[in-house]
Amino acid sequence: MFDGAVEVGIQAFMHGDEDQDDESIVSRLEAQGVATWLAERLLVFLPIAFGRYLLRESAFDPNFIDGEVARPLDGDPVYRSAWARAHTAGRAEMQRIGLRSAAVDLANQLLHDGTSSLSDLVFTADLLSAPLPPLGPDGGGVPSPRDLFSKALAEHGFPVTETDGALHCGPLTIDARLFPRESPQGIIAQLDFEVSGPGLAAASVLESVAGYGQTWQEAISSAAAKFLRGSLHPLIAALIDRAGGGDQVHWERFEHPGSPFDLCIGPQLIYFSPNATIEAGPLLDALLHRLRAETLTQRIHWLRVFVSTDEGRIQVNEVLLDNEPWPAGEATVAAAPVGQEFCAMRTFAVLVPA
Known part of the structure; x- marks a missing residue:
């Protein structure tokens, strides 16, 4: 539930x-819409989790002292998310966050003379300088991308189960992750949605979307809405249940020299302008014509197109085939006639062997 919050917390530390x-970290998080109870937990639990992972050869008391009460660390969901993230932390993150841990500082002192090793060390419970506020009733201002993905699938009739931290929907394994960024204009939330399963041309389908806002709630919700509107239904229809995409997808036959495919096309999304500056129909036809020259295996393939234009010029030209840049597709977009308005458009399609 707090996977997104932990990424936001790391961003504040870094x-x-x-x-x-400490005050700067909490103030920064609160200014970005993070609830105080969550900001204080991130401040406390990220260094503890990262520090314990650095010292994982040592023995630790499983508790922390919250005021005068001993509580199990793994009983707090924010700590559990911080501990899971510590396993994939980079060197810079460990240096900035893990080294703040009191346990790491003490270990450095004890190991300095070389008479002890990590496996010899036994640490008592972490003592907090002040009691934590109680957990709030919601996500604390930072929606979880994994929860959003799971909820959307369940609402379409495809429940998600969790096993050892992995999320499964029927034969598929799903995941979602937040990559937080900041700009002078506000907050940028990049969400990566990943789906793996049988029959795919690559290890997994990776869809990346970005949202903007003044708070993490706004930015994450904006990014998630783009994925749910543009890519979710083609993924459901092509990978789970052909009827599951409803009227949000269009199926048509795609004749390829190797063998035919059924093409599932999601809705075209248009941003910043009421009208697209590149005609979607002719552009998609041109891309499919180019695609006939590509060697396609008898597996499931996917095509993502994102284009932004301004003043008659293409500013962003991104065409991905099975997650990888497709130069022939980008050349096709570059040759398309472009209108004058500031506009961005996005299309996602899946090819299923017929």
Whole structure:
């Protein structure tokens, strides 16, 4: 539930060229719409989790002292998410966050003379300087991308189960992750949605979308809405249940020299302008014509097109085939006639062997 919150917390710790003090980290998170109870947990639990992972050869008391009460660390969902993320932390993240841990500082002192090893060390429960506020009733202002993905599938009649931290929907394994960024204009939430399963041309389908806002709630919700409107239904229809995409997808036959495919096309999404500056129908036809020259295996393939234009010029030209840039597709987009308005458009399609 707090996978997105942990990424936001890491972003706050990593901000700037120097280590941030506690007050600055909490204030930054609160200014970005993070509830105080969550901001304080991120401040406390990220260094503890990262520090314990650095010292994982040592023994630790499983509790922390919250005021005068001993509580199990793994009883707090924010800590559990922080601990899971510690396993994939990069060197810079470990240096900035893990080294703030009191346990790491103590270990460095004990190991300095070389008379002890990590496996010799036994640490008592972490003692907090002040009691934590109680958990809030919601996500604390940072929606979980994994929860959003799971909920959307369940609402379409395809429940998601979890086994050892992995999410499964029928024969598929799904995941979603937030990559937070900041800009002078506000917050940018890049969400990566991943689906793996049998029959795919690559290991997994990876769909990446970005949303903008003044808070993480706004930015994450904006990005998720783009994925749910544009890519979710083609994925459901092509990978789970052909009827599951409803009227949000269009199926047509795609004749390829190797063998035919059924093409599932999602809705065209248009941003910043009421009208597309590139005609979607002719562009898709031109892309499919180019695709006939590509060697396609008898597996499931997918095509993602994102184009932005301004003043009669293409500003962003991104055409991905099975997650990889497709130069012939980008050349096709570059040759298309372009209108004058500032506009962006996105299309996602899946090819299923007929």
